[in-house]
Amino acid sequence: MGTPSDREKTEWYFQRYVAHLPAAGEIVCFDRSWYNRAGVEHVMGFCTKLQYREFMQTCPQFEQMLVRSGIILLKYWFSVSDEEQERRFQSRLTDPARRWKLSPMDLQSRDCWVEYSMAKDAMFAHTNIPEAPWFTVEADDKKRARLNCISHILTKVPYVDMTPEPFDLPPRQPAPDDYIRPPINEQFFVPRVY
Numbered sequence: 001m002g003t004p005s006d007r008e009k010t011e012w013y014f015q016r017y018v019a020h021l022p023a024a025g026e027i028v029c030f031d032r033s034w035y036n037r038a039g040v041e042h043v044m045g046f047c048t049k050l051q052y053r054e055f056m057q058t059c060p061q062f063e064q065m066l067v068r069s070g071i072i073l074l075k076y077w078f079s080v081s082d083e084e085q086e087r088r089f090q091s092r093l094t095d096p097a098r099r100w101k102l103s104p105m106d107l108q109s110r111d112c113w114v115e116y117s118m119a120k121d122a123m124f125a126h127t128n129i130p131e132a133p134w135f136t137v138e139a140d141d142k143k144r145a146r147l148n149c150i151s152h153i154l155t156k157v158p159y160v161d162m163t164p165e166p167f168d169l170p171p172r173q174p175a176p177d178d179y180i181r182p183p184i185n186e187q188f189f190v191p192r193v194y
Helices: 040-044 049-068 082-094 104-110 113-127 142-156
Strands: 075-079 134-138
Touching: 040 049, 040 104, 040 113, 049 113, 075 113, 075 142, 104 113, 134 142
Parallel strands: 075 134
Antiparallel strands: none
16 A cells, blocks of 8 residues: 555545455455554654554554454564675666666665664564464565465465365367378467567
8 A cells, every 4th residue: 555645644544444454255465564654654753642642542442343353464574684685786777677676765775774664673572462462483484484475374374175075087089081181371379579
């Protein structure tokens, strides 16, 4: 979700997220979600100390309400080492295809690595509740991190495996002896672009 609008800044903090919560049979993934308040907003001074304290107190209550209403709430923290984070920053500087990923906020937040780590620890201490615990995913290897997370989600969400049972494929019918394949017309082929 983007930066809150002027109107959204005047709403109850969780209000803009509630509109996106799932109904039965739906899945919603938030990237950072309401935890922006405990992380980037707190570290970068985008919220007041009072707003931060209010979030830390009410967030567990909000999440308990969600779980009591039947929502399965899974919270994942993708943990990246200092060395890997620095490598990713450097690759974005040298690779033109990745340079667009660097925003002025990213560059500014790079100097706040310690503050972000401290904010994360405080956030975990206040919001790691039995109804909705945090799960940490080691994420130096992005592909493995994503697969591990998906695998873990599947252990936490009840579902019916719809995979069809294996079966033997019968042999294909051979073409009749008198069948003649028509010549291939070049116009039906899309040229390859290299």
